[in-house]
Amino acid sequence: xxxxxxxxxxxxxxREELARDQSVVLMGEDIGVFGGAFKVTxxxxxxxxxxxxxxxxxxxxxxxxxGVGAAMTGLRPVVELxxxxxxxxAFDQIVNHAAHIHYMFGGQVRVPLVxxxxxGAGHQLGPTHSHCLEALFLHVPGLLVAxxxxxxxxxxxxxxxxxxxxxxxxxxxxxxxxxxxxxPEGEDELVPFGLARIARAGSDVTIVGVSRMAVTAERxxxxxxxxxxxxxxxxxxxxxxxxxxxxxxxxxxxTNHCVIVEEGWPHGxxxxxxxxxxxxxxxDDLDAPVQRVTGADVPMPYSKPxxxxxxxxxxxIVQAALACLNRSKQSAxxxxxx
Amino acid sequence: xxxSPAPALPEPDVAREWLTTMTLIRRFxxxxxxxxxxxxxxxxxxxxxxxxxxxxxxxxxxREEDYLISTYRSHGHALVRxxxxxxxxxxxxxxxxxxxxxxxxxxxMFDLARRFMGGYGIVxxxxxxxxxxxxxxxxxxxxxxxxxxxxDGASNQGTFGETLNLAALWKLPVVFMxxxxxxxxxxALRRHSAVTDLQRKGExxxxxxxxxxGMDVLDTFAVLSEAVxxxxxxxxxxxxxxxxxxxxxxxxxxxxxxxxxxxVAHWRERDPLPSFAARLIEEGVIxxxxxxxxxxxAIAKVDRAVEFAEASPFPAPESxxxxxxxxxxxxxxxxxxxxxxxxxxRGREATPPDTSEPAANDEIPQQLTHALAAGEDGRExxxxxx
Ligand SMILES: Cc1ncc(C[n+]2csc(CCOP(=O)(O)OP(=O)(O)O)c2C)c(N)n1
Ligand SMILES: [Mg+2]
Numbered sequence: 175x176x177x178x179x180x181x182x183x184x185x186x187x188x189r190e191e192l193a194r195d196q197s198v199v200l201m202g203e204d205i206g207v208f209g210g211a212f213k214v215t216x217x218x219x220x221x222x223x224x225x226x227x228x229x230x231x232x233x234x235x236x237x238x239x240x241g242v243g244a245a246m247t248g249l250r251p252v253v254e255l256x257x258x259x260x261x262x263x264a265f266d267q268i269v270n271h272a273a274h275i276h277y278m279f280g281g282q283v284r285v286p287l288v289x290x291x292x293x294g295a296g297h298q299l300g301p302t303h304s305h306c307l308e309a310l311f312l313h314v315p316g317l318l319v320a321x322x323x324x325x326x327x328x329x330x331x332x333x334x335x336x337x338x339x340x341x342x343x344x345x346x347x348x349x350x351x352x353x354x355x356x357x358p359e360g361e362d363e364l365v366p367f368g369l370a371r372i373a374r375a376g377s378d379v380t381i382v383g384v385s386r387m388a389v390t391a392e393r394x395x396x397x398x399x400x401x402x403x404x405x406x407x408x409x410x411x412x413x414x415x416x417x418x419x420x421x422x423x424x425x426x427x428x429t430n431h432c433v434i435v436e437e438g439w440p441h442g443x444x445x446x447x448x449x450x451x452x453x454x455x456x457x458d459d460l461d462a463p464v465q466r467v468t469g470a471d472v473p474m475p476y477s478k479p480x481x482x483x484x485x486x487x488x489x490x491i492v493q494a495a496l497a498c499l500n501r502s503k504q505s506a507x508x509x510x511x512x
Numbered sequence: 513x514x515x516s517p518a519p520a521l522p523e524p525d526v527a528r529e530w531l532t533t534m535t536l537i538r539r540f541x542x543x544x545x546x547x548x549x550x551x552x553x554x555x556x557x558x559x560x561x562x563x564x565x566x567x568x569x570x571x572x573x574x575r576e577e578d579y580l581i582s583t584y585r586s587h588g589h590a591l592v593r594x595x596x597x598x599x600x601x602x603x604x605x606x607x608x609x610x611x612x613x614x615x616x617x618x619x620x621m622f623d624l625a626r627r628f629m630g631g632y633g634i635v636x637x638x639x640x641x642x643x644x645x646x647x648x649x650x651x652x653x654x655x656x657x658x659x660x661x662x663x664d665g666a667s668n669q670g671t672f673g674e675t676l677n678l679a680a681l682w683k684l685p686v687v688f689m690x691x692x693x694x695x696x697x698x699x700a701l702r703r704h705s706a707v708t709d710l711q712r713k714g715e716x717x718x719x720x721x722x723x724x725x726g727m728d729v730l731d732t733f734a735v736l737s738e739a740v741x742x743x744x745x746x747x748x749x750x751x752x753x754x755x756x757x758x759x760x761x762x763x764x765x766x767x768x769x770x771x772x773x774x775x776v777a778h779w780r781e782r783d784p785l786p787s788f789a790a791r792l793i794e795e796g797v798i799x800x801x802x803x804x805x806x807x808x809x810a811i812a813k814v815d816r817a818v819e820f821a822e823a824s825p826f827p828a829p830e831s832x833x834x835x836x837x838x839x840x841x842x843x844x845x846x847x848x849x850x851x852x853x854x855x856x857x858r859g860r861e862a863t864p865p866d867t868s869e870p871a872a873n874d875e876i877p878q879q880l881t882h883a884l885a886a887g888e889d890g891r892e893x894x895x896x897x898x
Contacts, residue, residue, distance in 0.1 A: 199647075199651065225651070228682075230678065231674070231677060231678055231681065233674035233675075233677070233678060235640065235670060235671060235674065236639070236640040236643070236670075236671055236674035236675050236678055237640075237678075238640070239637070239639070239640020239641050239643070239644060239671065239675070240640050240641075240643045240644035240647055240675075240678065241644060242640070242641050242644055243629075243640065243641035243642060243643060243644020243645040243646075243647070243648070244644035244645070244647045244648040244651070245644070246629065246641070246644070246645065247579075247629075247644075247645050247648040247649070248648050248652065249647070249648045249651060251644075266634060266637060267637070267640060270633075270634050270637060271632070271634070271637055271641065275630075276835055276836075276837075276838065277615055277835045277836050278612060278615050278616045278620050278622075279612045279613075279615065279616060279620065279622035279624075279630060280610070280611075280612040280613025280614070280615050280616070280622070280835065281613065281834065281835035282612070282622055282623075282624040283622075283624055284838055315836050316836055316837065318837075339838035339840070340837050340838050366842070366843060367843050368843040368844045368845040368846070369844075413845075415845075415846075416843055416844065416845035416846045416848075417845040417848045418844060418845050419845055419848045420844065420845070451848055451849065
């Protein structure tokens with residue numbers, strides 16, 4: 175194990191995969207000379223040279239499209255977009271092309287492309303730089319979506335993403351770049367896709383936290399334990415596609431209560447989708463309706479007090495968990511067997 | 513149109529092959545239109561009748577290992593690269609033996625083995641992909657060139673500016689060919705582009721322009737050969753404008769109210785097929801009866817393509833989920849949402865991709881074995897014949 179920041183873990187993953195596989199190429203705006211808008215690619219240009227670490231013009235759709243074409247013909251491009259909001263300019267290449275080419279052409283070619291980008295509120299960047307849009311990508315068959323919340327997952331999942339045969343949308347979180355964590359060493363320490371992480375074990379309520387919200391949910395779980403005597407089980411799905419629904423269902427069958435926390439918008443969100451899946455597949459195990467804690471249904475405002483209340487924090491998660499538990503106490507007939 | 517004297521004919525065999533392929537494309541497209549009218553073909557159908565010289569003249573400037581990438585108007589591009597007409601027709605019919613396994617349809621032809629990197633339904637969507645293919649060619653140290661065709665209308669898309677700039681900046685071996693057929697759907701060139709001299713549209717992006725008479729296969733070949741070899745040597749892009757005209761509507765549902773019959777008739781006087789055939793007869797390369805034989809053979813080939821497509825099964829319902837993902841059996845949770853049918857397929861596991869050398873240009877229809885295996889009993893079930 176080595177202690178490192180989330181950003182350094184990503185950098186290490188890129189460095190190791192670049193060294194391991196000559197077909198890995200990095201492209202993005204200011205990733206080379208500047209070292210990356212969030213310094214994730216710092217030092218890679220000096221180590222691997224211009225042929226492999228490529229500064230691009232500000233042309234999101236075309237950068238992703240170049241990645242698609244290069245991936246179709248043998249490279250493993252990793253494209254960095256400065257923030258997830260800018261990925262909207264590349265939606266054509268991501269959805270109509272990267273996601274669909276394998277299917278549309280009858281399986282003749284693959285698109286082993288990684289598109290990395292950070293998301294998230296908290297830095298007062300306003301409505302064009304702060305959103306959490308993982309639900310948009312989750313919606314699309316053909317894409318894989320990774321949302322690492324720890325340094326170890328950042329490294330292990332990025333390495334898996336680069337070795338993956340399908341296009342991967344790899345979503346980092348701006349507020350996590352500086353967070354330290356213990357990271358397993360070794361070039362083949364991968365975190366597989368489709369395997370959720372139980373961040374904290376518990377028996378009273380299941381809390382699923384997406385992206386940074388896995389971290390916030392863990393803190394909420396500590397408060398729930400210390401102040402309310404409630405043992406929450408916190409699950410970080412790590413990848414939304416493929417989704418390790420099984421781990422979530424097993425937990426729900428044990429706790430009979432489920433809270434889903436995400437930073438993105440409520441309508442058509444990750445939580446809406448997960449709540450539907452849990453209700454469809456574990457309805458009889460639920461003692462209360464699935465609770466959702468989401469970002470506010472507004473464009474992200476700039477002003478600090480407004481921004482603060484526009485995305486979830488610990489207290490809302492604590493409240494949601496308690497409400498979920500109370501609801502079942504109130505509605506359960508006395509002495510009813512489970 | 514060109515000021516220079518008409519280019520000389522190539523070797524007789526080569527000239528014959530060009531005429532044969534142009535004729536095949538023409539007859540194929542005509543028949544595709546008929547099959548559409550008979551509801552054998554669904555969706556949109558964009559024909560390239562009138563553009564055969566542009567297609568053949570440009571593709572023949574390529575080596576076998578070079579890549580060609582095109583648009584939704586791409587039956588001719590598949591055929592010129594050697595995809596058997598059977599597989600192209602089967603794709604139109606939505607059958608398992610279609611060159612995209614019945615997944616793409618008219619707008620999305622594909623043939624990796626022949627380095628035809630696809631037709632794309634999004635106007636301008638193929639330009640960045642072409643640049644990516646060229647990037648990989650360069651990265652691997654090959655001499656390959658990518659020919660990227662798109663329409664006059666596509667030259668207004670953001671990807672045009674973005675990709676030409678990037679290709680010039682990174683010195684990528686792409687020949688961008690704008691097939692100027694005078695319209696983007698029903699909008700005439702002068703009504704959609706401030707600069708109508710399209711070869712100049714790359715100038716400010718560092719991409720030099722050239723122009724060819726896209727109604728003349730010889731001129732198209734001559735100019736594209738120069739462009740391709742220049743790009744191959746310099747590893748830097750050029751933009752070629754091919755001036756041509758589409759004789760038929762934009763798609764099958766086009767009443768053509770945006771142009772006059774006289775205008776179409778005027779362009780038809782320069783129909784690339786009869787004019788090339790006439791030149792070959794004039795110069796004694798072929799006789800009239802050989803021209804007729806070439807035409808009869810093209811018709812017979814298209815007949816066989818229709819027969820083949822009719823006989824090919826529809827994809828089985830169980831194949832619905834195949835190839836959404838390259839499935840890794842060790843990974844769980846690819847598809848979490850339940851479907852109503854328990855028996856519904858979850859997609860087949862991955863077969864290794866074919867990264868081999870370009871395939872020989874044989875005439876045997878490709879049996880897409882995996883699709884066939886999946887499709888045995890699916891034929892009558894979709895009701896698409898109605
Ligand atoms: C992004 C996008 N916008 C609009 C369309 C609808 N559309 C299909 S073809 C076409 C005209 C394109 O004209 P041009 O590029 O000149 O090609 P041509 O059809 O003449 O071959 C349009 C507007 C589309 N397919 N994709
Ligand atoms: Mg046009």
